[in-house]
Amino acid sequence: MSEDRWKIMLEDTGYPELLRRTSDPPAMLHGFGDRDLLGPCLAVIGARQATPYGLACARRFAGWAAGNGITIVSGGAIGCDMAAHNAAIEAEGSTVAVLGCGADVDYPHRAAKLLATMRTHQAVISEATWGTPPLRWAFARRNRIIAGLSLAVLVVEAGLPSGTFGTADHALAAGRDVLAVPGSIFAPECRGANRLISQGCQPITCESELRDALAAAGFKLEDRLTNEWEAPQASEDPILIALRANPMRPDDLAFCLKCDVVSIARALTYLELKGGVTRLRDGRYSISKYG
16 A cells, blocks of 8 residues: 555544544544545544553553554554554554644654554554644644544543543544543553443453444454453562562562662662663563563
8 A cells, every 4th residue: 555645534434433423523534545444433642741551551461452453543652552553563453543643744753663564564644734833722623533533532540630532532422432441550551441430431451342442333353353451460679579460669679679779779779771671761560561
């Protein structure tokens, strides 16, 4: 498939029907790639400044859904969005990026390679005209398109406050299902998803739950990938065991494990060099892989 640009009007036959049925559909969509991918989709969204846990959840569930024939839509942003797009591609599935700038603009710059691939082999769309630079207000507006293309929205990680809630609100207003992945009550990055669950959104903790939720939303799954992810064998390292439940700072780990903080700091440095832990932007440490 070549990287050919196209435009589609609200009144055109090929305009995505799910989006057309929302309260504020864009009058025109500009895009690249396969127009047949524009719904019904599963939106997989989450934090830009995502934790390893959030990124792993995005990869796990987006990859599983895409591998079973469901098109994944997200916003092309760094963090959970990019993880979801990449997982769909790696599963040899389909994915759509909805941008808050022109569909021909590489933003964020870190996503340039991914967007180039998607313009050729997947789909990249925007309601903005060609060459439109990224504008803050446009990202909030594009969230209604992500929700409008979707039968269901899966929030894999979100803090409070969070722009992710805008997409969830648009989905609920359009009568679409909103699902959320629960996280630690101690992690600020999980408060938004946990809040959605407390307000009645369905929690998703495994592929079986996601399969049932998607079937209830109206998706037809191909069931190509039936095996669920299995947790790796628990490490005997007490630091990794402690960090599996909740990211912590060195002094908190030292208190928890009844060790001196110098020893903990040395151990964390070693584990970070080995790729076992990741230092988060707030100084806490998290295990690097969740499967």
